Amino acid sequence: DSGVTQTPKHLITATGQRVTLRCSPRSGDLSVYWYQQSLDQGLQFLIQYYNGEERAKGNILERFSAQQFPDLHSELNLSSLELGDSALYFCASSTRGNSNTEAFFGQGTRLTVV
Amino acid sequence: SQELEQSPQSLIVQEGKNLTINCTSSKTLYGLYWYKQKYGEGLIFLMMLQKGGEEKSHEKITAKLDEKKQQSSLHITASQPSHAGIYLCGADINTGNQFYFGTGTSLTVIP
Numbered sequence: 001d002s003g004v005t006q007t008p009k010h011l012i013t014a015t016g017q018r019v020t021l022r023c024s025p026r027s028g029d030l031s032v033y034w035y036q037q038s039l040d041q042g043l044q045f046l047i048q049y050y051n052g053e054e055r056a057k058g059n060i061l062e063r064f065s066a067q068q069f070p071d072l073h074s075e076l077n078l079s080s081l082e083l084g085d086s087a088l089y090f091c092a093s094s095t096r097g098n099s100n101t102e103a104f105f106g107q108g109t110r111l112t113v114v
Numbered sequence: 115s116q117e118l119e120q121s122p123q124s125l126i127v128q129e130g131k132n133l134t135i136n137c138t139s140s141k142t143l144y145g146l147y148w149y150k151q152k153y154g155e156g157l158i159f160l161m162m163l164q165k166g167g168e169e170k171s172h173e174k175i176t177a178k179l180d181e182k183k184q185q186s187s188l189h190i191t192a193s194q195p196s197h198a199g200i201y202l203c204g205a206d207i208n209t210g211n212q213f214y215f216g217t218g219t220s221l222t223v224i225p
Contacts, residue, residue: 002156033213043202043215090156105149105157
């Protein structure tokens with residue numbers, strides 16, 4: 001158990017819909033990272049938050065957004081969903097903000113868009 | 115384009131055999147990480163290398179970062195079925211905040 005909790009574990013939704021994925025980092029970790037893993041793209045970095053503020057942005061679509069709350073949990077919002085958004089979405093947390101030093105990953109949320 | 119290339123893409127070995135997985139970048143790596151993922155599950159951190167020439171071992175797994183800090187190898191000695199999974203390298207490149215993952219290597223160990 002990495003200490004990082006992601007909910008829900010599975011999500012099935014229709015195209016055009018909006019979903020929210022939730023991540024609770026390890027106790028004491030200030031950084032949260034979101035990744036998308038799909039069969040054709042591999043593991044892609046989406047976005048990082050550190051202590052409530054956006055720190056780095058990767059290949060995140062404009063239809064996607066994220067935020068980190070005062071209690072440090074984070075949510076990834078995916079809107080206007082397309083079939084191609086079906087993927088495993090991972091959240092990771094670490095203590096530092098400028099490096100992915102020993103990031104610990106959650107079990108992921110498997111999103112299926114039908 | 116892929117910042118980190120891994121080879122091979124997949125590997126099937128007999129139990130007890132040794133194997134090596136490579137991770138290559140065209141740019142200097144600032145912190146190279148190896149993870150293992152069981153199919154459809156989260157990533158498990160294996161080890162991190164930062165210095166050129168650094169080598170670390172954990173049980174039967176050894177990882178090295180070359181002197182130029184552009185290539186890393188992961189070596190498994192006397193593989194076991196429990197080693198099966200997807201091995202991913204990850205790295206900070208260009209000292210930026212973005213973290214890149216390799217393409218992954220799928221390892222199957224046949225008993």
